[in-house]
Amino acid sequence: MGIKSFSRARAIHVMLVYTGGCNGCDIEIVNSILSPRFDAEQYNVFLTWNPREADVLVVTGPVTHLNRKPLEAIYEAIPNPKLVVAAGSCALMGGVYKNCYGDIQSEEIEGPVENIIPVNAKIPGCAVRPQDVLAGVVSLLPTLLDAD
């Protein structure tokens, strides 16, 4: 085990990116990492806002026009190995925003996230459930830890 993977195994940083949507998924993801009931920090998974520090990028929301460039910039800024998790039905297929003729027009939506950046894991739900978030993140951990 190299020094890089040794230290990564002790501090996996999750970065949460919001790209439109209703914030419900963001609340559930922060809940699953910080709240005492689910508490992902006990598995050394931490929340960060710095892309240079992040290992896992969690994207929520359908990607709107305004959010496309920032999302790509954030994805580029994350060092390898990086993993992308799309969380919530908006990120998976546009959810209640795409093709539903609401306040946000379908033309404003660039998503789902797959169209913009490669996605490694998908978490369904509206909003996502903390159990599903943890299942998704845990299923990715072996990939991340065996990276180098």
Added chain:
Amino acid sequence: MRSILRIAFEGAFTNFKRIFFAADRVTDMELRRQISTLSVEVDDRVDERACIGCAGCANVCPTGAIEMKKLASPEKLTDDWTKSEVPEINLEKCVVCYYCHDFCPIFSLYGQKGTVHPSCVGDQEVNIAECLEQPFKISDDKLKVIAQYLSDKTVLKNKEEGD
């Protein structure tokens, strides 16, 4: 002086309980066990035993996420109804609108817990043989709506095209 001692003793006793007996712990230990063995189980979305296989949920789904899959061995529920298929939710298409759950006749007519639920169907014992024999009242216009959705897969699609 006495009150300070009392506070110190109470604090020490609380910490003793926390450390040795895990008092006031709120962490989900079952989930923790599943995560540490990398075997997190995904909750069931469909209760296949309680389902009567009417395909109403598949017809009513606005995103077409529900497909009916054939059962290996059809099950005869009453004299004129055989259950031959059960729903399967494609979670990548689901927007969790609960149409399927609210439409399920087990829930909407018999008042039992629904047999299809987009997040987690839960543990339940529904005796469908008993349900099907039990008489229930339903108004004519509601019956019309239900009959339309049950028989016609294109209701929602036509609504879309009408816009």
